[in-house]
Structures are given as structure tokens and as C-alpha cells.
Amino acid sequence: MRxxxxxxxxxxxxxxxSLPFKVEYRKENQQLALTWFPLVGAIVGGLAALVFWLMSLYLPHTVAVIVSLGASVLVTGAFHEDGFADVCDAFGGGYSKDQRLKIMKDSRVGAYALIGVVILFALKIALLIEIQPLWIPVILITSHVLSRWSTLIISMGWNYARPTEESKSRDTSHPISWVRFFGATGLGLLPFLLFDSWWVLVTIPVVTLFSWLAGSWFQKRIGGYTGDCLGSVQQVNEVLVMASLLLVIGH
Structure with a gap:
């Protein structure tokens, strides 16, 4: 039950x-929420895939892709996109650790954030419209699952940059155990069963390498990571998974 x-x-x-029943809030359970992050990705990706399939029955391919991306944003409340935007502003306009951390807490949207998000979604759309429609639902699910798993690499390997009492993410800023990490890894690998080629596994070292590089960069710049940093890594790795799978399965 726990x-x-x-x-x-x-x-x-x-x-x-929302869930049709009440969930008891416990701080210790919230701290372990990252264990199930890949499964949350499967839910988000699955809903986006369903929207794409329904839209593709009546609308052009490109329109269906855009609507499915919009659906994933609605489901998450732009949770990770907001983190990506904050990181763009902080590291684009900040020149010290304190300044970068301060910018990430600022709710205003700057030029770096706006340009970054536009490029981010342009890449997602450009990649998905190059993929055969039959593969898009599978790739949406895989990209959402694996990109969320990749954030665990940073949370396990580096320290949280802010004092936890100052953070909105304080209840999820604690690293999970290695047992839970490997359990989450198992969840992250499940979407690959939907493919008929082992070459798709190339996405794993791709997102692992980027996560390690990003974690090292965050450590150097702000002394660790923040929730916004995790959101930005999730978004970039989502694009990297799409690009890698496009190269593997072809057009």
C-alpha cells in the first residue's frame, strides 16, 4: 500500500x-516520488500518443503532432518546460551562482527563456513530422519515459544547490536509494520492448552522457542542481531521444 x-x-x-480518491500526504513518501517518475512519463506519453492517434484520423500529420505536444504540456502544467525556461534565463543572463539561483526563482520570462522554448518546440515538431505516423505514439511514450529516468542520474550523482528550506522542490530533492534507482531503471527500459530492433538502445548512453555532462556543468556553475535543472535536462533529453530514434528507425 505504501x-x-x-x-x-x-x-x-x-x-x-486528479485521482478519484484522496491520497494521504506524507513527507517521506513525497521524497520517494522520483522512484515512479518513469511511470509518470509513461502516463503523460501515453496520453500524448492517444491524442496524436485521434487527431491523425481527421487532421494532417503536422497538426496532429502539434496538438499532441500541447496535450502533454496541459497534462503536466508545463512543469518541465518552465524549468527549462528558467534555466535558459538563469544561465543566459546570470554571471554568478547567487544571481543564477535568484533568476531561476523569478517568475518573469526573459528573452533567453522565450527563445529557448521556441527552439525546443520547433525541434520537437521538426523531428516528429519526419517520423512515420505509425511510430510516433511509441516514440512519444519512450521519449517521455526515458527523459524522466535520466533526471535520476543527476539527483543521484550531485547535491541540491539550494538550502532545502528555500526550495519549492524541497520534498523531492533527496536522492532515492540505489535499489529504487535500479527499480526506476527497469521501468525506464520497458518502452524498448515496443521496438523490433536492439539499435534503439543507443538512446540510453546518449541521455546518460548528456545527463552526466549537464550535472557536471550545473555543479561548476551553481554548486549542484535545482528542480529547474532537472526539468531542463528532461526536456533536452526528450529531444535527444526523438532524434536518436529517428536516426535508428529511419523516416
């Missing part, structure tokens, strides 16, 4: 989805 409570807490924290 694991179910942790799973439900993860769904409520990382998405805008």
Missing part, C-alpha cells in the same frame, strides 16, 4: 491529473 501511495503522490506532484 508504494501505491508513493506512486499516487508522484502522479499528483508531477502532473495536473
Amino acid at each position: 508504494e501505491l501511495n508513493i506512486l499516487f503522490s508522484s502522479i499528483l506532484y508531477f502532473t495536473r491529473l
Whole structure:
């Protein structure tokens, strides 16, 4: 029962989805929410895939892609996109650790954030419209799952940059155990069963390498990571998974 409570807490924290029953809030369960982050990705990706399939029955391919991306944003409340935007502003306009951390807490949207988000979604659209429609639902699910798993690499390998009492993410800023990490890794690998080629596994070292490089960079610039940093890594790795799978399965 406790694991179910942790799973439900993860769904409520990382998405805008509501559950038909009350979930008891416990701080210790919230701290373990990252365990189920890949499964949350499967839910978000699955809903985006469903929207794409429904839209593709009546609308052009490109329109269906854009609507499916919009659906994923609505499901998460732009949770990770907001983190990506904050990181763009902080590291684009900040020149010291304190300044970067301050900018990330600023709710205003700057030029770096706006340009970054536009490029981010342009890349997603450009990649997805090059993929055969039959593969898009599978790739949406895989990219959402694996990109969320990749954030665990940073949370396990580096320290949180802010004093936890100052952070909105203080209840999820603690690293999970290695047992839970490997359990989450198992969840992250499940979407690959949907493919008929082992070459798709090339995405794993791709997102692992980027996560390690990003974690090292965050450590050098701000002394660790923040929730916004995790959101930015998730978004970039989502694009990297799409690009890698496009190269592997072809057009």
C-alpha cells in the first residue's frame, strides 16, 4: 500500500491529473516520488500518443503532432518546460551562482527563456513530422519515459544547490536509494520492448552522457542542481531521444 501511495503522490506532484480518491500526504513518501517518475512519463506519453492517434484520423500529420505536444504540456502544467525556461534565463543572463539561483526563482520570462522554448518546440515538431505516423505514439511514450529516468542520474550523482528550506522542490530533492534507482531503471527500459530492433538502445548512453555532462556543468556553475535543472535536462533529453530514434528507425 505504501508504494501505491508513493506512486499516487508522484502522479499528483508531477502532473495536473486528479485521482478519484484522496491520497494521504506524507513527507517521506513525497521524497520517494522520483522512484515512479518513469511511470509518470509513461502516463503523460501515453496520453500524448492517444491524442496524436485521434487527431491523425481527421487532421494532417503536422497538426496532429502539434496538438499532441500541447496535450502533454496541459497534462503536466508545463512543469518541465518552465524549468527549462528558467534555466535558459538563469544561465543566459546570470554571471554568478547567487544571481543564477535568484533568476531561476523569478517568475518573469526573459528573452533567453522565450527563445529557448521556441527552439525546443520547433525541434520537437521538426523531428516528429519526419517520423512515420505509425511510430510516433511509441516514440512519444519512450521519449517521455526515458527523459524522466535520466533526471535520476543527476539527483543521484550531485547535491541540491539550494538550502532545502528555500526550495519549492524541497520534498523531492533527496536522492532515492540505489535499489529504487535500479527499480526506476527497469521501468525506464520497458518502452524498448515496443521496438523490433536492439539499435534503439543507443538512446540510453546518449541521455546518460548528456545527463552526466549537464550535472557536471550545473555543479561548476551553481554548486549542484535545482528542480529547474532537472526539468531542463528532461526536456533536452526528450529531444535527444526523438532524434536518436529517428536516426535508428529511419523516416
